[in-house]
Amino acid sequence: MNIPNSISILRLMLIPTFVIVFFMPDENSYKIAGCIFLLSGITDFLDGYIARKCGLVTDLGKVLDPLADKLTQFTVFCCLWIKKIIPFWIVAVYMAKEIIMFIGGSSLYNRRKIVVASKWYGKVATTLFYAGVLIVLITDLPDTIKKTIVIIALAATLLACILYAINFFKVFFDKRENNTQKSII
DSSP states (O other), X not given: OOHXXXXXXXXXXXXXXXXXXXXXXXXXXXXXXXXXXXXXXXXXXXXHHHHHHTTOOOXXXXXXXXXXXXXXXXXXXXXXXXXXXXXXXXXXXXXXXXXXXXXXXXXXXXXXXXXOOOOHHHHHHHHHHHHHHHXXXXXXXXXXXXXXXXXXXXXXXXXXXXXXXXXXXXXXXXXXXXXXXXXXX
């Protein structure tokens, strides 16, 4: 356990905190939940930055960081759906994408012992998600605009999924025996 992994665990603990605050019967609950969400985004950046800068990248961190990302995203989508800010199909598409990526990552690990590291396009998609949701939570925009912002963030995650899939197939079906890299680069 190191500092970046501890920060990722903190991010996991922020998820139920976000949910509790989001559903509080207070007129400022969305804005306060937005602040918690912003803290989650800042710590998402920090854990990766510290890990890379200080040479503290671990396989555990490669699992914890995206796990915290995915659980945060799923939770926020569900909260927005429950409050009828977004339709269920957005949650369903997101879940399908995550299931596909989990199956792909698991099969790559089982076949090649490769842990899939995040790529720049995944980071861009995550950044767009955080920015979009923050706008949805802290502004008083009409729900149609909020829904559009979330759809744009979802489209970015789907594009990242396609790029990960292309990379996955290149590595998964590589017939060379010496393909023993630890992460997809």
